[in-house]
Amino acid sequence: MSTATSSRPSEEPVRLVHVGLGDWGTNWERHAIPPVPEVDRVALVDPHEPTLRAAQETFGVPDAACFTSLDAALGAVRADAVLLTTPMTTHVPFALEALAAGAHVLVEKPFAGTVAEAREAVEVAERAGLTLQVSQNYRSYPAPQEARRLLRAGAVGELSAVAVDFRRWDHDAPAGASRHYDFPHPLLFDMAIHHVDLLRMITGRDAVEVYAKVMDPPWSRYREEASAALTVEMTGGLVVSYRGSWVSRAPQTAWAGRWSLEGSDGHLAFTSRGGEGPDDDELELTTATGPGAGEPRRVELARPALWGRSAGLRAFAAAVRGGPAPETTGRDNLGSVALMEAAARSAASGRVEAVEQVGQVQRVQEEQA
Ligand SMILES: NC(=O)c1ccc[n+]([C@@H]2O[C@H](COP(=O)([O-])OP(=O)(O)OC[C@H]3O[C@@H](n4cnc5c(N)ncnc54)[C@H](O)[C@@H]3O)[C@@H](O)[C@H]2O)c1
Structure with missing residues:
Protein backbone atom coordinates (compact mmCIF):
# COMPACT_ATOMS: atom_id res chain seq x y z
CA MET A 1 0.00 0.00 0.00
CA SER A 2 1.33 3.38 -0.89
CA THR A 3 1.67 6.11 1.65
CA ALA A 4 2.16 8.79 -0.98
CA THR A 5 0.18 12.02 -0.75
CA SER A 6 -1.20 14.08 -3.64
CA SER A 7 0.14 17.46 -2.49
CA ARG A 8 2.59 18.70 0.09
CA PRO A 9 2.17 21.63 2.47
CA SER A 10 4.31 24.47 1.18
CA GLU A 11 6.58 24.62 4.23
CA GLU A 12 7.44 20.87 4.25
CA PRO A 13 10.20 19.34 2.09
CA VAL A 14 8.94 17.08 -0.68
CA ARG A 15 9.71 13.46 0.22
CA LEU A 16 11.41 11.92 -2.78
CA VAL A 17 12.02 8.27 -3.71
CA HIS A 18 14.98 8.07 -6.11
CA VAL A 19 14.94 5.16 -8.59
CA GLY A 20 18.07 4.31 -10.62
CA LEU A 21 21.52 4.70 -9.06
CA GLY A 22 23.63 4.17 -12.16
CA ASP A 23 26.12 6.73 -13.47
CA TRP A 24 23.68 9.60 -13.79
CA GLY A 25 21.54 8.71 -10.78
CA THR A 26 24.68 8.76 -8.61
CA ASN A 27 25.56 12.12 -10.11
CA TRP A 28 22.09 13.41 -9.15
CA GLU A 29 22.72 12.29 -5.56
CA ARG A 30 26.11 13.98 -5.48
CA HIS A 31 25.43 17.23 -7.32
CA ALA A 32 21.80 17.90 -8.27
CA ILE A 33 19.76 17.05 -5.15
CA PRO A 34 21.93 18.57 -2.34
CA PRO A 35 21.49 22.24 -3.41
CA VAL A 36 17.68 21.90 -3.20
CA PRO A 37 16.51 21.94 0.43
CA GLU A 38 12.89 21.84 -0.75
CA VAL A 39 13.30 18.08 -1.26
CA ASP A 40 14.18 15.31 1.15
CA ARG A 41 15.34 12.13 -0.55
CA VAL A 42 13.76 9.49 1.66
CA ALA A 43 14.57 6.28 -0.24
CA LEU A 44 16.91 4.80 -2.83
CA VAL A 45 15.75 2.13 -5.29
CA ASP A 46 17.77 0.07 -7.75
CA PRO A 47 16.93 -3.49 -8.84
CA HIS A 48 20.63 -4.26 -9.18
CA GLU A 49 21.64 -5.10 -5.61
CA PRO A 50 25.39 -4.30 -5.94
CA THR A 51 24.53 -0.90 -7.44
CA LEU A 52 22.07 -0.20 -4.65
CA ARG A 53 24.57 -1.18 -1.94
CA ALA A 54 27.33 0.92 -3.51
CA ALA A 55 25.04 3.98 -3.49
CA GLN A 56 23.89 3.19 0.05
CA GLU A 57 27.47 3.18 1.24
CA THR A 58 28.54 6.25 -0.73
CA PHE A 59 25.66 8.37 0.51
CA GLY A 60 25.30 6.85 4.00
CA VAL A 61 21.68 5.74 3.62
CA PRO A 62 20.16 3.42 6.27
CA ASP A 63 19.00 -0.10 5.33
CA ALA A 64 15.39 0.87 5.98
CA ALA A 65 15.55 3.40 3.14
CA CYS A 66 17.08 1.12 0.47
CA PHE A 67 14.95 -1.05 -1.82
CA THR A 68 15.29 -3.23 -4.90
CA SER A 69 11.80 -2.31 -6.16
CA LEU A 70 9.73 0.86 -6.37
CA ASP A 71 6.73 -1.06 -5.11
CA ALA A 72 8.56 -2.03 -1.92
CA ALA A 73 9.76 1.54 -1.38
CA LEU A 74 6.32 3.10 -1.83
CA GLY A 75 4.86 0.50 0.51
CA ALA A 76 7.36 1.18 3.27
CA VAL A 77 8.22 4.87 3.16
CA ARG A 78 6.05 7.99 3.33
CA ALA A 79 6.72 9.74 0.04
CA ASP A 80 5.27 12.51 -2.12
CA ALA A 81 7.22 12.03 -5.33
CA VAL A 82 9.45 9.75 -7.37
CA LEU A 83 12.59 10.70 -9.29
CA LEU A 84 13.40 8.36 -12.20
CA THR A 85 16.99 8.18 -13.42
CA THR A 86 16.66 4.74 -15.01
CA PRO A 87 17.00 3.71 -18.69
CA MET A 88 14.47 5.21 -21.11
CA THR A 89 12.46 2.02 -21.67
CA THR A 90 11.59 1.91 -17.96
CA HIS A 91 10.50 5.57 -17.63
CA VAL A 92 6.82 5.24 -18.49
CA PRO A 93 6.25 1.91 -16.68
CA PHE A 94 7.82 3.36 -13.50
CA ALA A 95 5.94 6.64 -13.93
CA LEU A 96 2.63 4.78 -14.22
CA GLU A 97 3.45 2.77 -11.11
CA ALA A 98 4.32 5.91 -9.15
CA LEU A 99 1.27 7.83 -10.36
CA ALA A 100 -1.00 4.90 -9.48
CA ALA A 101 0.38 5.15 -5.95
CA GLY A 102 -0.48 8.86 -5.84
CA ALA A 103 3.10 10.10 -6.22
CA HIS A 104 4.25 13.01 -8.41
CA VAL A 105 6.96 12.13 -10.94
CA LEU A 106 10.15 13.77 -12.17
CA VAL A 107 11.68 11.73 -14.98
CA GLU A 108 14.98 12.01 -16.83
CA LYS A 109 15.10 12.60 -20.56
CA PRO A 110 14.28 11.00 -22.93
CA PHE A 111 10.77 10.76 -21.49
CA ALA A 112 9.90 7.84 -23.83
CA GLY A 113 10.68 6.49 -27.28
CA THR A 114 7.22 7.25 -28.67
CA VAL A 115 4.53 9.89 -28.22
CA ALA A 116 1.94 7.17 -27.69
CA GLU A 117 3.79 5.80 -24.68
CA ALA A 118 4.55 9.22 -23.20
CA ARG A 119 0.99 10.42 -23.71
CA GLU A 120 -0.39 7.57 -21.61
CA ALA A 121 1.60 8.76 -18.59
CA VAL A 122 0.67 12.41 -19.25
CA GLU A 123 -3.03 11.59 -19.32
CA VAL A 124 -2.86 9.45 -16.18
CA ALA A 125 -1.05 12.27 -14.33
CA GLU A 126 -3.52 14.90 -15.51
CA ARG A 127 -6.50 12.79 -14.49
CA ALA A 128 -4.95 12.25 -11.07
CA GLY A 129 -4.01 15.91 -10.63
CA LEU A 130 -0.34 14.95 -10.13
CA THR A 131 2.75 16.71 -11.47
CA LEU A 132 4.64 14.83 -14.17
CA GLN A 133 7.79 16.69 -15.18
CA VAL A 134 10.61 15.76 -17.54
CA SER A 135 14.10 16.85 -16.53
CA GLN A 136 15.26 18.77 -19.61
CA ASN A 137 18.18 20.26 -17.73
CA TYR A 138 19.74 22.07 -20.72
CA PRO A 304 21.67 31.86 -11.77
CA ALA A 305 21.59 30.66 -8.15
CA LEU A 306 20.60 27.21 -9.39
CA TRP A 307 20.93 25.76 -12.87
CA GLY A 308 20.32 22.53 -14.80
CA ARG A 309 18.80 19.65 -12.88
CA SER A 310 18.73 21.49 -9.55
CA ALA A 311 16.72 24.35 -11.05
CA GLY A 312 14.27 21.83 -12.49
CA LEU A 313 14.08 19.99 -9.18
CA ARG A 314 13.27 23.24 -7.38
CA ALA A 315 10.47 23.96 -9.90
CA PHE A 316 9.20 20.41 -9.40
CA ALA A 317 9.13 20.79 -5.61
CA ALA A 318 7.28 24.10 -5.95
CA ALA A 319 4.63 22.45 -8.13
CA VAL A 320 4.23 19.54 -5.72
CA ARG A 321 3.78 22.06 -2.90
CA GLY A 322 0.87 23.61 -4.77
CA GLY A 323 2.80 26.22 -6.79
CA PRO A 324 2.72 26.78 -10.57
CA ALA A 325 3.16 23.92 -13.02
CA PRO A 326 6.78 23.52 -14.15
CA GLU A 327 7.85 24.58 -17.66
CA THR A 328 8.83 21.08 -18.76
CA THR A 329 5.67 19.18 -17.94
CA GLY A 330 5.22 15.78 -19.54
CA ARG A 331 2.55 17.41 -21.74
CA ASP A 332 4.98 20.07 -23.00
CA ASN A 333 7.60 17.39 -23.61
N1 LIG B 1 20.16 15.01 -18.68
C1 LIG B 1 21.39 14.60 -18.89
O1 LIG B 1 22.27 15.42 -19.13
C2 LIG B 1 21.67 13.13 -18.76
C3 LIG B 1 22.99 12.66 -18.72
C4 LIG B 1 23.20 11.29 -18.57
C5 LIG B 1 22.10 10.42 -18.50
N2 LIG B 1 20.84 10.91 -18.56
C6 LIG B 1 19.67 10.02 -18.51
O2 LIG B 1 19.60 9.38 -17.23
C7 LIG B 1 19.01 8.09 -17.35
C8 LIG B 1 19.94 7.06 -16.73
O3 LIG B 1 21.16 7.07 -17.42
P1 LIG B 1 22.47 6.34 -16.83
O4 LIG B 1 23.57 6.71 -17.76
O5 LIG B 1 22.63 6.62 -15.40
O6 LIG B 1 22.10 4.82 -17.03
P2 LIG B 1 22.74 3.57 -16.23
O7 LIG B 1 22.44 2.38 -17.08
O8 LIG B 1 24.14 3.88 -15.83
O9 LIG B 1 21.89 3.49 -14.89
C9 LIG B 1 20.56 3.12 -14.88
C10 LIG B 1 20.26 2.53 -13.51
O10 LIG B 1 18.87 2.24 -13.47
C11 LIG B 1 18.74 0.97 -12.82
N3 LIG B 1 17.44 0.41 -13.13
C12 LIG B 1 16.34 0.61 -12.37
N4 LIG B 1 15.32 -0.07 -12.87
C13 LIG B 1 15.73 -0.71 -13.94
C14 LIG B 1 15.09 -1.57 -14.86
N5 LIG B 1 13.80 -1.90 -14.77
N6 LIG B 1 15.82 -2.04 -15.86
C15 LIG B 1 17.13 -1.72 -15.99
N7 LIG B 1 17.79 -0.91 -15.12
C16 LIG B 1 17.08 -0.39 -14.11
C17 LIG B 1 19.93 0.17 -13.25
O11 LIG B 1 20.20 -0.91 -12.34
C18 LIG B 1 21.03 1.24 -13.22
O12 LIG B 1 21.63 1.31 -11.94
C19 LIG B 1 18.74 7.90 -18.86
O13 LIG B 1 17.42 8.26 -19.15
C20 LIG B 1 19.71 8.89 -19.50
O14 LIG B 1 19.30 9.34 -20.78
C21 LIG B 1 20.61 12.25 -18.67
Whole structure:
Protein backbone atom coordinates (compact mmCIF):
# COMPACT_ATOMS: atom_id res chain seq x y z
CA MET A 1 0.00 0.00 0.00
CA SER A 2 1.33 3.38 -0.89
CA THR A 3 1.67 6.11 1.65
CA ALA A 4 2.16 8.79 -0.98
CA THR A 5 0.18 12.02 -0.75
CA SER A 6 -1.20 14.08 -3.64
CA SER A 7 0.14 17.46 -2.49
CA ARG A 8 2.59 18.70 0.09
CA PRO A 9 2.17 21.63 2.47
CA SER A 10 4.31 24.47 1.18
CA GLU A 11 6.58 24.62 4.23
CA GLU A 12 7.44 20.87 4.25
CA PRO A 13 10.20 19.34 2.09
CA VAL A 14 8.94 17.08 -0.68
CA ARG A 15 9.71 13.46 0.22
CA LEU A 16 11.41 11.92 -2.78
CA VAL A 17 12.02 8.27 -3.71
CA HIS A 18 14.98 8.07 -6.11
CA VAL A 19 14.94 5.16 -8.59
CA GLY A 20 18.07 4.31 -10.62
CA LEU A 21 21.52 4.70 -9.06
CA GLY A 22 23.63 4.17 -12.16
CA ASP A 23 26.12 6.73 -13.47
CA TRP A 24 23.68 9.60 -13.79
CA GLY A 25 21.54 8.71 -10.78
CA THR A 26 24.68 8.76 -8.61
CA ASN A 27 25.56 12.12 -10.11
CA TRP A 28 22.09 13.41 -9.15
CA GLU A 29 22.72 12.29 -5.56
CA ARG A 30 26.11 13.98 -5.48
CA HIS A 31 25.43 17.23 -7.32
CA ALA A 32 21.80 17.90 -8.27
CA ILE A 33 19.76 17.05 -5.15
CA PRO A 34 21.93 18.57 -2.34
CA PRO A 35 21.49 22.24 -3.41
CA VAL A 36 17.68 21.90 -3.20
CA PRO A 37 16.51 21.94 0.43
CA GLU A 38 12.89 21.84 -0.75
CA VAL A 39 13.30 18.08 -1.26
CA ASP A 40 14.18 15.31 1.15
CA ARG A 41 15.34 12.13 -0.55
CA VAL A 42 13.76 9.49 1.66
CA ALA A 43 14.57 6.28 -0.24
CA LEU A 44 16.91 4.80 -2.83
CA VAL A 45 15.75 2.13 -5.29
CA ASP A 46 17.77 0.07 -7.75
CA PRO A 47 16.93 -3.49 -8.84
CA HIS A 48 20.63 -4.26 -9.18
CA GLU A 49 21.64 -5.10 -5.61
CA PRO A 50 25.39 -4.30 -5.94
CA THR A 51 24.53 -0.90 -7.44
CA LEU A 52 22.07 -0.20 -4.65
CA ARG A 53 24.57 -1.18 -1.94
CA ALA A 54 27.33 0.92 -3.51
CA ALA A 55 25.04 3.98 -3.49
CA GLN A 56 23.89 3.19 0.05
CA GLU A 57 27.47 3.18 1.24
CA THR A 58 28.54 6.25 -0.73
CA PHE A 59 25.66 8.37 0.51
CA GLY A 60 25.30 6.85 4.00
CA VAL A 61 21.68 5.74 3.62
CA PRO A 62 20.16 3.42 6.27
CA ASP A 63 19.00 -0.10 5.33
CA ALA A 64 15.39 0.87 5.98
CA ALA A 65 15.55 3.40 3.14
CA CYS A 66 17.08 1.12 0.47
CA PHE A 67 14.95 -1.05 -1.82
CA THR A 68 15.29 -3.23 -4.90
CA SER A 69 11.80 -2.31 -6.16
CA LEU A 70 9.73 0.86 -6.37
CA ASP A 71 6.73 -1.06 -5.11
CA ALA A 72 8.56 -2.03 -1.92
CA ALA A 73 9.76 1.54 -1.38
CA LEU A 74 6.32 3.10 -1.83
CA GLY A 75 4.86 0.50 0.51
CA ALA A 76 7.36 1.18 3.27
CA VAL A 77 8.22 4.87 3.16
CA ARG A 78 6.05 7.99 3.33
CA ALA A 79 6.72 9.74 0.04
CA ASP A 80 5.27 12.51 -2.12
CA ALA A 81 7.22 12.03 -5.33
CA VAL A 82 9.45 9.75 -7.37
CA LEU A 83 12.59 10.70 -9.29
CA LEU A 84 13.40 8.36 -12.20
CA THR A 85 16.99 8.18 -13.42
CA THR A 86 16.66 4.74 -15.01
CA PRO A 87 17.00 3.71 -18.69
CA MET A 88 14.47 5.21 -21.11
CA THR A 89 12.46 2.02 -21.67
CA THR A 90 11.59 1.91 -17.96
CA HIS A 91 10.50 5.57 -17.63
CA VAL A 92 6.82 5.24 -18.49
CA PRO A 93 6.25 1.91 -16.68
CA PHE A 94 7.82 3.36 -13.50
CA ALA A 95 5.94 6.64 -13.93
CA LEU A 96 2.63 4.78 -14.22
CA GLU A 97 3.45 2.77 -11.11
CA ALA A 98 4.32 5.91 -9.15
CA LEU A 99 1.27 7.83 -10.36
CA ALA A 100 -1.00 4.90 -9.48
CA ALA A 101 0.38 5.15 -5.95
CA GLY A 102 -0.48 8.86 -5.84
CA ALA A 103 3.10 10.10 -6.22
CA HIS A 104 4.25 13.01 -8.41
CA VAL A 105 6.96 12.13 -10.94
CA LEU A 106 10.15 13.77 -12.17
CA VAL A 107 11.68 11.73 -14.98
CA GLU A 108 14.98 12.01 -16.83
CA LYS A 109 15.10 12.60 -20.56
CA PRO A 110 14.28 11.00 -22.93
CA PHE A 111 10.77 10.76 -21.49
CA ALA A 112 9.90 7.84 -23.83
CA GLY A 113 10.68 6.49 -27.28
CA THR A 114 7.22 7.25 -28.67
CA VAL A 115 4.53 9.89 -28.22
CA ALA A 116 1.94 7.17 -27.69
CA GLU A 117 3.79 5.80 -24.68
CA ALA A 118 4.55 9.22 -23.20
CA ARG A 119 0.99 10.42 -23.71
CA GLU A 120 -0.39 7.57 -21.61
CA ALA A 121 1.60 8.76 -18.59
CA VAL A 122 0.67 12.41 -19.25
CA GLU A 123 -3.03 11.59 -19.32
CA VAL A 124 -2.86 9.45 -16.18
CA ALA A 125 -1.05 12.27 -14.33
CA GLU A 126 -3.52 14.90 -15.51
CA ARG A 127 -6.50 12.79 -14.49
CA ALA A 128 -4.95 12.25 -11.07
CA GLY A 129 -4.01 15.91 -10.63
CA LEU A 130 -0.34 14.95 -10.13
CA THR A 131 2.75 16.71 -11.47
CA LEU A 132 4.64 14.83 -14.17
CA GLN A 133 7.79 16.69 -15.18
CA VAL A 134 10.61 15.76 -17.54
CA SER A 135 14.10 16.85 -16.53
CA GLN A 136 15.26 18.77 -19.61
CA ASN A 137 18.18 20.26 -17.73
CA TYR A 138 19.74 22.07 -20.72
CA ARG A 139 16.90 24.60 -20.58
CA SER A 140 18.03 25.98 -17.23
CA TYR A 141 21.30 27.53 -18.39
CA PRO A 142 21.96 31.23 -18.97
CA ALA A 143 22.61 31.31 -22.74
CA PRO A 144 19.43 29.56 -23.95
CA GLN A 145 17.40 31.52 -21.41
CA GLU A 146 18.85 34.79 -22.70
CA ALA A 147 18.47 33.70 -26.35
CA ARG A 148 14.77 33.07 -25.75
CA ARG A 149 14.38 36.43 -24.01
CA LEU A 150 16.18 38.35 -26.78
CA LEU A 151 14.20 36.63 -29.55
CA ARG A 152 10.93 37.42 -27.84
CA ALA A 153 12.04 41.02 -27.36
CA GLY A 154 12.63 41.24 -31.14
CA ALA A 155 16.42 41.70 -30.86
CA VAL A 156 17.04 40.06 -34.27
CA GLY A 157 13.68 40.86 -35.84
CA GLU A 158 11.81 38.06 -37.55
CA LEU A 159 13.59 34.72 -37.26
CA SER A 160 14.59 33.38 -40.70
CA ALA A 161 17.03 30.49 -40.18
CA VAL A 162 18.49 28.39 -37.36
CA ALA A 163 21.58 26.16 -37.45
CA VAL A 164 22.79 23.92 -34.63
CA ASP A 165 25.99 21.88 -34.46
CA PHE A 166 26.85 19.28 -31.82
CA ARG A 167 30.17 17.50 -32.11
CA ARG A 168 31.94 15.12 -29.75
CA TRP A 169 34.46 12.32 -30.12
CA ASP A 170 33.22 9.31 -28.13
CA HIS A 171 34.90 6.51 -30.02
CA ASP A 172 38.08 5.61 -28.16
CA ALA A 173 36.85 2.37 -26.55
CA PRO A 174 37.42 -0.77 -28.63
CA ALA A 175 34.41 -2.38 -30.31
CA GLY A 176 32.19 -4.02 -27.68
CA ALA A 177 33.85 -2.17 -24.80
CA SER A 178 31.49 0.81 -24.50
CA ARG A 179 27.85 0.62 -23.42
CA HIS A 180 27.26 3.71 -25.50
CA TYR A 181 27.92 1.83 -28.75
CA ASP A 182 24.87 -0.34 -28.00
CA PHE A 183 22.45 2.41 -26.94
CA PRO A 184 19.20 2.60 -28.91
CA HIS A 185 19.50 5.71 -31.10
CA PRO A 186 22.59 7.06 -29.31
CA LEU A 187 22.50 10.33 -31.23
CA LEU A 188 18.80 11.00 -31.78
CA PHE A 189 17.33 9.73 -28.50
CA ASP A 190 20.22 10.09 -26.10
CA MET A 191 21.57 13.46 -27.25
CA ALA A 192 19.55 15.28 -29.92
CA ILE A 193 16.50 15.18 -27.62
CA HIS A 194 18.26 17.92 -25.61
CA HIS A 195 18.80 20.03 -28.72
CA VAL A 196 15.32 19.61 -30.20
CA ASP A 197 13.82 20.46 -26.81
CA LEU A 198 15.95 23.64 -26.67
CA LEU A 199 14.87 24.44 -30.21
CA ARG A 200 11.21 24.39 -29.19
CA MET A 201 11.92 26.39 -26.06
CA ILE A 202 14.00 29.10 -27.73
CA THR A 203 11.92 29.60 -30.87
CA GLY A 204 8.55 29.05 -29.19
CA ARG A 205 7.58 26.89 -32.17
CA ASP A 206 6.84 23.23 -32.69
CA ALA A 207 8.20 21.07 -35.48
CA VAL A 208 6.00 20.25 -38.47
CA GLU A 209 8.18 17.86 -40.50
CA VAL A 210 11.70 16.48 -40.51
CA TYR A 211 14.17 14.82 -42.85
CA ALA A 212 16.96 12.90 -41.11
CA LYS A 213 20.01 11.44 -42.78
CA VAL A 214 22.37 9.24 -40.81
CA MET A 215 25.93 10.16 -41.78
CA ASP A 216 28.00 7.59 -39.88
CA PRO A 217 31.45 6.79 -41.26
CA PRO A 218 31.99 3.12 -42.17
CA TRP A 219 34.36 2.67 -39.19
CA SER A 220 31.77 3.73 -36.58
CA ARG A 221 31.54 1.18 -33.76
CA TYR A 222 28.01 2.28 -32.87
CA ARG A 223 25.25 -0.24 -33.49
CA GLU A 224 22.77 2.50 -34.38
CA GLU A 225 23.31 6.08 -35.60
CA ALA A 226 26.20 7.99 -34.01
CA SER A 227 25.71 11.00 -36.24
CA ALA A 228 22.94 12.55 -38.27
CA ALA A 229 21.94 15.64 -40.19
CA LEU A 230 18.37 16.87 -39.79
CA THR A 231 16.40 19.43 -41.72
CA VAL A 232 13.43 20.47 -39.61
CA GLU A 233 10.54 22.66 -40.61
CA MET A 234 8.99 24.47 -37.66
CA THR A 235 5.64 26.23 -37.53
CA GLY A 236 5.61 29.44 -39.56
CA GLY A 237 7.94 27.87 -42.17
CA LEU A 238 11.13 28.34 -40.16
CA VAL A 239 13.79 25.89 -41.39
CA VAL A 240 16.40 24.50 -39.00
CA SER A 241 19.62 22.70 -39.96
CA TYR A 242 20.99 20.38 -37.31
CA ARG A 243 24.13 18.29 -37.35
CA GLY A 244 25.02 16.05 -34.44
CA SER A 245 27.87 13.61 -34.05
CA TRP A 246 29.53 11.36 -31.49
CA VAL A 247 32.30 10.53 -33.97
CA SER A 248 33.57 13.97 -34.96
CA ARG A 249 37.27 14.87 -35.04
CA ALA A 250 36.36 18.52 -35.70
CA PRO A 251 36.66 20.97 -32.76
CA GLN A 252 34.37 19.72 -30.00
CA THR A 253 31.30 21.74 -29.06
CA ALA A 254 29.80 22.27 -25.63
CA TRP A 255 27.05 19.82 -24.70
CA ALA A 256 24.26 22.13 -25.84
CA GLY A 257 26.12 22.67 -29.14
CA ARG A 258 26.78 25.84 -31.14
CA TRP A 259 23.74 27.81 -32.21
CA SER A 260 23.21 30.37 -34.95
CA LEU A 261 19.87 32.17 -35.13
CA GLU A 262 19.42 34.56 -38.05
CA GLY A 263 16.69 37.17 -38.21
CA SER A 264 15.58 40.07 -40.39
CA ASP A 265 17.43 42.56 -38.16
CA GLY A 266 20.35 40.63 -36.73
CA HIS A 267 22.02 37.44 -35.60
CA LEU A 268 22.33 35.57 -32.32
CA ALA A 269 25.05 33.02 -31.65
CA PHE A 270 25.41 31.06 -28.44
CA THR A 271 26.93 28.02 -26.85
CA SER A 272 25.94 26.45 -23.55
CA ARG A 273 26.75 23.78 -21.00
CA GLY A 274 30.48 23.53 -21.54
CA GLY A 275 30.79 21.73 -18.21
CA GLU A 276 28.31 21.11 -15.40
CA GLY A 277 28.08 24.76 -14.38
CA PRO A 278 26.75 27.87 -16.12
CA ASP A 279 30.07 29.73 -16.46
CA ASP A 280 31.00 28.47 -19.92
CA ASP A 281 27.83 29.80 -21.52
CA GLU A 282 28.43 32.51 -24.13
CA LEU A 283 26.10 34.57 -26.27
CA GLU A 284 26.81 37.14 -28.99
CA LEU A 285 24.31 39.49 -30.57
CA THR A 286 24.85 41.22 -33.90
CA THR A 287 22.35 43.87 -34.93
CA ALA A 288 21.93 45.20 -38.46
CA THR A 289 21.38 48.80 -37.38
CA GLY A 290 22.20 51.09 -34.45
CA PRO A 291 25.46 51.51 -32.51
CA GLY A 292 27.99 48.79 -33.36
CA ALA A 293 25.89 47.57 -36.29
CA GLY A 294 27.34 44.47 -37.94
CA GLU A 295 29.77 43.80 -35.06
CA PRO A 296 29.13 40.78 -32.82
CA ARG A 297 28.64 42.02 -29.24
CA ARG A 298 29.14 39.73 -26.26
CA VAL A 299 26.06 39.80 -24.02
CA GLU A 300 26.67 39.61 -20.27
CA LEU A 301 24.88 36.55 -18.84
CA ALA A 302 23.53 36.58 -15.30
CA ARG A 303 24.73 33.66 -13.18
CA PRO A 304 21.67 31.86 -11.77
CA ALA A 305 21.59 30.66 -8.15
CA LEU A 306 20.60 27.21 -9.39
CA TRP A 307 20.93 25.76 -12.87
CA GLY A 308 20.32 22.53 -14.80
CA ARG A 309 18.80 19.65 -12.88
CA SER A 310 18.73 21.49 -9.55
CA ALA A 311 16.72 24.35 -11.05
CA GLY A 312 14.27 21.83 -12.49
CA LEU A 313 14.08 19.99 -9.18
CA ARG A 314 13.27 23.24 -7.38
CA ALA A 315 10.47 23.96 -9.90
CA PHE A 316 9.20 20.41 -9.40
CA ALA A 317 9.13 20.79 -5.61
CA ALA A 318 7.28 24.10 -5.95
CA ALA A 319 4.63 22.45 -8.13
CA VAL A 320 4.23 19.54 -5.72
CA ARG A 321 3.78 22.06 -2.90
CA GLY A 322 0.87 23.61 -4.77
CA GLY A 323 2.80 26.22 -6.79
CA PRO A 324 2.72 26.78 -10.57
CA ALA A 325 3.16 23.92 -13.02
CA PRO A 326 6.78 23.52 -14.15
CA GLU A 327 7.85 24.58 -17.66
CA THR A 328 8.83 21.08 -18.76
CA THR A 329 5.67 19.18 -17.94
CA GLY A 330 5.22 15.78 -19.54
CA ARG A 331 2.55 17.41 -21.74
CA ASP A 332 4.98 20.07 -23.00
CA ASN A 333 7.60 17.39 -23.61
CA LEU A 334 5.35 15.49 -26.03
CA GLY A 335 6.39 18.02 -28.70
CA SER A 336 10.07 17.15 -28.19
CA VAL A 337 9.40 13.41 -28.16
CA ALA A 338 7.33 13.82 -31.35
CA LEU A 339 10.23 15.46 -33.20
CA MET A 340 12.73 12.90 -31.91
CA GLU A 341 10.43 10.03 -32.90
CA ALA A 342 9.77 11.47 -36.37
CA ALA A 343 13.52 11.98 -36.91
CA ALA A 344 14.16 8.31 -36.14
CA ARG A 345 11.33 7.36 -38.50
CA SER A 346 12.81 9.53 -41.24
CA ALA A 347 16.30 8.09 -40.74
CA ALA A 348 14.81 4.62 -41.29
CA SER A 349 12.45 5.46 -44.16
CA GLY A 350 14.68 7.87 -46.07
CA ARG A 351 11.67 10.17 -46.47
CA VAL A 352 10.49 13.45 -45.02
CA GLU A 353 8.27 12.54 -42.06
CA ALA A 354 5.46 14.56 -40.53
CA VAL A 355 5.86 15.38 -36.84
CA GLU A 356 2.81 14.53 -34.76
CA GLN A 357 1.17 17.78 -33.66
CA VAL A 358 1.11 17.44 -29.91
CA GLY A 359 3.15 20.40 -28.70
CA GLN A 360 1.71 23.28 -26.80
CA VAL A 361 4.62 25.74 -26.93
CA GLN A 362 2.84 28.15 -29.23
CA ARG A 363 -0.46 27.95 -27.43
CA VAL A 364 1.22 28.69 -24.10
CA GLN A 365 3.08 31.64 -25.58
CA GLU A 366 -0.03 33.03 -27.19
CA GLU A 367 -1.79 32.80 -23.85
CA GLN A 368 1.10 34.60 -22.16
CA ALA A 369 1.27 37.37 -24.81
N1 LIG B 1 20.16 15.01 -18.68
C1 LIG B 1 21.39 14.60 -18.89
O1 LIG B 1 22.27 15.42 -19.13
C2 LIG B 1 21.67 13.13 -18.76
C3 LIG B 1 22.99 12.66 -18.72
C4 LIG B 1 23.20 11.29 -18.57
C5 LIG B 1 22.10 10.42 -18.50
N2 LIG B 1 20.84 10.91 -18.56
C6 LIG B 1 19.67 10.02 -18.51
O2 LIG B 1 19.60 9.38 -17.23
C7 LIG B 1 19.01 8.09 -17.35
C8 LIG B 1 19.94 7.06 -16.73
O3 LIG B 1 21.16 7.07 -17.42
P1 LIG B 1 22.47 6.34 -16.83
O4 LIG B 1 23.57 6.71 -17.76
O5 LIG B 1 22.63 6.62 -15.40
O6 LIG B 1 22.10 4.82 -17.03
P2 LIG B 1 22.74 3.57 -16.23
O7 LIG B 1 22.44 2.38 -17.08
O8 LIG B 1 24.14 3.88 -15.83
O9 LIG B 1 21.89 3.49 -14.89
C9 LIG B 1 20.56 3.12 -14.88
C10 LIG B 1 20.26 2.53 -13.51
O10 LIG B 1 18.87 2.24 -13.47
C11 LIG B 1 18.74 0.97 -12.82
N3 LIG B 1 17.44 0.41 -13.13
C12 LIG B 1 16.34 0.61 -12.37
N4 LIG B 1 15.32 -0.07 -12.87
C13 LIG B 1 15.73 -0.71 -13.94
C14 LIG B 1 15.09 -1.57 -14.86
N5 LIG B 1 13.80 -1.90 -14.77
N6 LIG B 1 15.82 -2.04 -15.86
C15 LIG B 1 17.13 -1.72 -15.99
N7 LIG B 1 17.79 -0.91 -15.12
C16 LIG B 1 17.08 -0.39 -14.11
C17 LIG B 1 19.93 0.17 -13.25
O11 LIG B 1 20.20 -0.91 -12.34
C18 LIG B 1 21.03 1.24 -13.22
O12 LIG B 1 21.63 1.31 -11.94
C19 LIG B 1 18.74 7.90 -18.86
O13 LIG B 1 17.42 8.26 -19.15
C20 LIG B 1 19.71 8.89 -19.50
O14 LIG B 1 19.30 9.34 -20.78
C21 LIG B 1 20.61 12.25 -18.67
